[in-house]
Amino acid sequence: xxxxxxxxxxxxxxxxxxxxxxxxxxxxxxxxxxxxxxxxxxxxxxxxxxxxxxxxxxxxxxxxxxxxxxxxxxxxxxxxxxxxxxxxxxxxxxxxxxxxxxxxxxxxxxxxxxxxxxxxxxxxxxxxxxxxxxxxxxxxxxxxxxxxxxxxxxxxxxxxxxxxxxxxxxxxxxxxxxxxxxxxxxxxxxxxxxxxxxxxxxxxxxxxxxxxxxxxxxxxxxxxx
Amino acid sequence: xxxxxxxxxxxxxxxxxxxxxxxxxxxxxxxxxxxxxxxxxxxxxxxxxxxxxxxxxxxxxxxxxxxxxxxxxxxxxxxxxxxxxxxxxxxxxxxxxxxxxxxxxxxxxxxxxxxxxxxxxxxxxxxxxxxxxxxxxxxxxxxxxxxxxxxxxxxxxxxxxxxxxxxxxxxxxxxxxxxxxxxxxxxxxxxxxxxxxxxxxxxxxxxxxxxxxxxxxxxxxxxxxxxxxxxxxxxxxxxxxxxxxxxxxxxxxxxxxxxxxxxxxxxxxxxxxxxxxxxxxxxxxxxxxxxxxxxxxxxxxxxxxxxxxxxxxxxx
Numbered sequence: 001x002x003x004x005x006x007x008x009x010x011x012x013x014x015x016x017x018x019x020x021x022x023x024x025x026x027x028x029x030x031x032x033x034x035x036x037x038x039x040x041x042x043x044x045x046x047x048x049x050x051x052x053x054x055x056x057x058x059x060x061x062x063x064x065x066x067x068x069x070x071x072x073x074x075x076x077x078x079x080x081x082x083x084x085x086x087x088x089x090x091x092x093x094x095x096x097x098x099x100x101x102x103x104x105x106x107x108x109x110x111x112x113x114x115x116x117x118x119x120x121x122x123x124x125x126x127x128x129x130x131x132x133x134x135x136x137x138x139x140x141x142x143x144x145x146x147x148x149x150x151x152x153x154x155x156x157x158x159x160x161x162x163x164x165x166x167x168x169x170x171x172x173x174x175x176x177x178x179x180x181x182x183x184x185x186x187x188x189x190x191x192x193x194x195x196x197x198x199x200x201x202x203x204x205x206x207x208x209x210x211x212x213x214x215x216x217x218x219x220x221x222x223x224x225x
Numbered sequence: 226x227x228x229x230x231x232x233x234x235x236x237x238x239x240x241x242x243x244x245x246x247x248x249x250x251x252x253x254x255x256x257x258x259x260x261x262x263x264x265x266x267x268x269x270x271x272x273x274x275x276x277x278x279x280x281x282x283x284x285x286x287x288x289x290x291x292x293x294x295x296x297x298x299x300x301x302x303x304x305x306x307x308x309x310x311x312x313x314x315x316x317x318x319x320x321x322x323x324x325x326x327x328x329x330x331x332x333x334x335x336x337x338x339x340x341x342x343x344x345x346x347x348x349x350x351x352x353x354x355x356x357x358x359x360x361x362x363x364x365x366x367x368x369x370x371x372x373x374x375x376x377x378x379x380x381x382x383x384x385x386x387x388x389x390x391x392x393x394x395x396x397x398x399x400x401x402x403x404x405x406x407x408x409x410x411x412x413x414x415x416x417x418x419x420x421x422x423x424x425x426x427x428x429x430x431x432x433x434x435x436x437x438x439x440x441x442x443x444x445x446x447x448x449x450x451x452x453x454x455x456x457x458x459x460x461x462x463x464x465x466x467x468x469x470x471x472x473x474x475x476x477x478x479x480x481x482x483x484x485x486x487x488x489x490x491x492x493x494x495x496x497x498x499x500x501x502x503x504x505x506x507x508x509x510x511x512x513x514x515x516x517x518x519x520x521x522x523x524x525x526x527x528x529x530x531x532x533x534x535x536x537x538x539x540x541x
Contacts, residue, residue, distance in 0.1 A: 009413040009463040010493030011521040017413075022458060034250065049249040049461045051485055056461030058246070061496065061522060062529055133252035134459060134485030136361050140252075141459070178361065195251075197351050197363070203251045 004029075004077045006070065009056070014069070016055045016077050022143065022171070026053045027131050029081045031208040036076040042069060050207050051132045052141070090127050090210035093175070095166050096221035097123075097188035104151075104185040108168060112148035120215055122146045123187060128173060130209040138177035138195025140205045145171045157183035164189045164225075166213070188215075191224030227293040229342060231375040235287035235329065239439075240346050240365035240377070241339075241480075242278040245354035249461070249484040256356035256364065257480050259337050259439060259503030262398045262528060263301030267341035269536045270298030270318045270394075277345030277380070278355040280371070282338040284506060286329020287371065289340070291321045295382060296343040302335030302504060303400065316394045335400040336506035344380035358481055359439065397531045398500040403509045404430065405501050408516040408524070409467065409492035414457065417489035418469070419450040423515060426467070426491065430510040431475070437507050439481035444511070448473030449491055459485045465494030465502070467513075477502065497524035 004018050016033060018026045027050075034050035037057060044064030049056040055077075059069065097120045098105040109116045128142040135141075145168055153169040158181060161167070165176045167184025176182055177195040190213075194204045205211065216224070231238075241264060244257025258264035258281055268277050280287070286304050291297075298318045299306060306313050307328050313319045315338070321327060327340075348355050348366055357365025366375055411423060431446030455471035461484065462468070467475040468488040477494065478486075480503070494502055495516065505511060 007413040008410060008493075008518070009461075009490065010410050010465055010495060011518060011525065012496050013413075013461075013463040013493075015413045015461065015463075020458060046246045047249050047255075049484065051460050052458045054460050056249075056463065058249070058463070061525060132459065132485065133250060135252060135483060137248070137253040137363065138251060180360070202352065207250065 006073060006077070011061050012059060014057045014059075014073065016057070016073055018053045020053060022052055022131065024129050025081055027129065028083070028208065030055050032079070032082045033073075033077050034207075036079075037073065040072060042072060045069070051134070088210060090212040091205065093190055093192055093211060093213050094216040094220065094224060095124070095188040095190050095213045096216050096218055099218070101189035101221070102166070102187040105187045108149050108151045108185050108187055111151040114148060119149050119187065122149050123168070123173065124213045124215055126212070128211045130205050130207055130211060132207050133203075133205070136178055136180055138203050138205070140174055140194065140211070142173045142211055143171045145173050147171075151185045153183040153185065157181050161186065162189065164191060164193070166190055189221070191221055226347070226378045228379055229346070229377040230290040230292065231287060231371045231373055231377065232290055232326065233288040234371045234373055234375070235282055236285035237283040238287045238371045239281050239357040239359070240278050240348055240355055240371075241281045241357060242355045243276055244356050244480070245352055245358070245364065248352050252484050253352060253363070254358050254361065254481055254484055255464070256354070256358040258339065259480050260301050260339070260398065260500040261503075262500035262532065263337070263396070264339045265532055266316065266394070266397055266535060267298045267300040267339040269532070269539050270300065270316070271296050271341035271343045272318070272539055273341055273343060273345050275536070277341065278348065280340040280346065282329065282340060284332060284336055286332070286338065288326060288328045290326050291323065291342075293323045295321055295379070297321050297327065298341045299338050300341075300396065301338040303333040304338055305330030305333075316396055334402060335504040337503060342379055344382040347378045347380040360481065394535065397528060398504070401501055401504050401509070405505055405509070405511050407498045407502055407511050407513050408495045408521065409513050410495060410518060410521060411492050411515055412490070413463075413466075413493070414489040415491050417451060417453055417457065418491050419452050422449045422491060425449055426475070426513050427515060430512045432510050433505055433507055435507040439479055441479050441482060442477040442502070442505070444475050444477065446474070449475060451489065455489070456487055457489050459487045462486045463490075463493055465496070465499050466490040467492045467494070479503070495521035495524065497521065497528050
């Protein structure tokens with residue numbers, strides 16, 4: 001049973017903070033709380049946002065019963081943690097590693113003192129947890145990456161990272177859903193779109209999902225794309 | 226469908242509604258008006274629903290041509306405005322004839338004005354909102370600021386309520402000159418700072434730097450010292466939060482803020498003062514004072530009452 005505290009963020013948001021660690025069990029608690037509060041459809045609540053180890057509840061203070069909201073959060077946050085290991089079948093995402101699609105593959109290999117093939121094997125052999133989404137629409141912060149390939153982000157971010165780029169930043173891995181600036185080590189690219197506003201399901205992933213990558217060659221990438 | 230044609234776009238004119246709430250868990254920023262009060266006032270005066278999309282005008286206004294007769298209202302920053310060469314008042318509804326041109330001139334006060342047109346700007350909804358988010362190129366017209374030649378479809382004014390025919394109103398939010406006093410509530414992470422940091426925050430004015438935009442106001446002023454480092458595990462980013470990176474210089478998170486950030490937040494601007502803050506621009510200054518939750522809520526209730534009174538008098 002982990003601790004939590006509820007802190008106000010101005011007059012229109014409350015943040016529920018769990019222990020300050022990146023840990024699947026703590027993250028599972030945050031997501032479970034967010035799901036409960038979302039499902040409760042509390043009058044005046046505008047948005048419920050789980051992160052690595054917290055949940056933000058955004059509300060309209062003139063249309064929300066503050067005491068009821070607080071009571072509800074306290075009750076639901078105190079519930080026993082769900083089993084973080086009990087995840088659904090992982091979502092499988094194809095990646096064309098290296099070459100011009102993954103310009104930092106060599107640098108990540110050098111970081112770990114291993115070959116590029118080993119970097120690919122390590123990245124594609126783990127099942128990652130989606131801890132949270134943020135940065136831009138559909139960007140999933142996934143982990144935990146093997147220590148041998150957990151290269152730190154670039155000190156100077158790239159001005160343009162192409163959409164679909166798969167990157168590593170320390171123990172985190174992620175896919176850039178759109179062309180944006182970015183500092184992560186780019187090891188490959190996926191033809192799959194994590195976010196497409198015109199799709200029936202705009203977002204491929206949600207917090208708490210399990211994800212596995214698998215390697216495809218350039219020809220397969222071009223066929224997908 | 227009838228439309229507004231953009232003849233000149235102005236410095237930064239975007240389509241905004243109340244914002245894209247409900248998708249932050251998927252990383253979708255809220256966006257919406259920098260001055261929510263003036264956006265809502267403009268809609269009320271034009272006889273629109275508060276959820277209708279308006280044009281947010283920034284510092285230098287546009288020139289617009291209307292394809293058909295429409296009721297129009299502009300609230301927020303004070304500009305000289307003319308329709309076909311004749312002056313029109315702010316904070317009041319006026320009628321433009323088919324083919325009329327609304328031209329913005331010199332700006333007297335404030336940074337952002339809202340142009341509401343009866344029927345609302347009817348670009349398609351993206352995830353339930355028409356608000357433009359510039360960085361993620363979402364909503365509005367192709368997710369970008371307006372440019373010359375753009376054609377903005379308008380909603381059906383027949384379904385909208387009739388416009389008010391009133392004398393210009395006193396603005397609900399007092400427009401700041403080049404300085405505003407902003408009230409904050411401490412937190413959510415004031416305990417990540419030294420004990421005197423909140424006093425330092427209230428000690429002297431902060432200047433809004435030229436690297437400021439709809440995402441955030443980067444401030445220059447007394448540095449705020451962290452007690453346990455400037456990095457936190459990425460956390461949600463409330464509107465108006467003062468996040469403080471390693472430099473100790475706060476950044477006020479504004480309408481286009483990202484949904485998460487990795488810096489501690491010492492204090493958060495109260496909802497009632499966000500509209501005043503949204504009227505400031507680069508080079509302007511702000512001072513902060515910590516207030517109580519009760520003060521924050523009574524200020525918000527006063528603002529809400531004033532807005533509801535206008536909306537009620539505009540109702541059929």
